[in-house]
Amino acid sequence: LAPKADAILVTHGHFDHLLDVPAVMAKTRARLIASASSVDLAKRAGASSGDAVKPGDVRRIGPWKIRVLSATHDRLFGKVPFDRPPSQAGLSVEASAKAEPPQRAADWICGEPLAFLIEVNGQRIYLDSGGTPAQLPPNECVDLAILGMALPDSRARLAAALARLRPRYVLPSHQDDFFRPLSDGFQFG
Numbered sequence: 001l002a003p004k005a006d007a008i009l010v011t012h013g014h015f016d017h018l019l020d021v022p023a024v025m026a027k028t029r030a031r032l033i034a035s036a037s038s039v040d041l042a043k044r045a046g047a048s049s050g051d052a053v054k055p056g057d058v059r060r061i062g063p064w065k066i067r068v069l070s071a072t073h074d075r076l077f078g079k080v081p082f083d084r085p086p087s088q089a090g091l092s093v094e095a096s097a098k099a100e101p102p103q104r105a106a107d108w109i110c111g112e113p114l115a116f117l118i119e120v121n122g123q124r125i126y127l128d129s130g131g132t133p134a135q136l137p138p139n140e141c142v143d144l145a146i147l148g149m150a151l152p153d154s155r156a157r158l159a160a161a162l163a164r165l166r167p168r169y170v171l172p173s174h175q176d177d178f179f180r181p182l183s184d185g186f187q188f189g
Helices: 021-028 036-044 093-098 152-156 158-165
Strands: 007-009 031-034 058-061 064-070 114-120 123-128 144-148 169-173
Touching: 007 021, 007 064, 021 031, 021 036, 031 036, 144 158, 152 158
Parallel strands: 007 031, 123 144, 144 169
Antiparallel strands: 058 064, 064 114, 114 123
């Protein structure tokens, strides 16, 4: 880990996106930027704080301009994994303070998925963990698209995502099989 990080952007609350955030925050003094349900989960898991954002919000951190965009999560067998109705996804402050830390994979609910458009020095980075990419204004494109491609939904939509974002570079993410031992190494796709 870098000894200092300014921010950690979390697209949604599943364990494979949020589980290690409290530890990374503690080591790097980074600021968490995520949906309200993801901030709640991170706090219950030991994070000191978090900046709850929603689509349309803009955060400036140093030279970075971070636009928060709405997103969708891929479906697996016709539904979003580990999701709950919106009324159960975010807890009140009182309920959150009494809530137990997440223990099982199903406790790390998806919540509201987000995407981020990060701008710095005339460069634009689009970050999304899968789903349908945001529509950019006409004649705008991104320099780097970091796109989740783990599930069949996102792989099927890849051509449309690339046409919509028109990135100079693509970095596929979310490709590893989380159920294989780490000692087996990374396996793309």
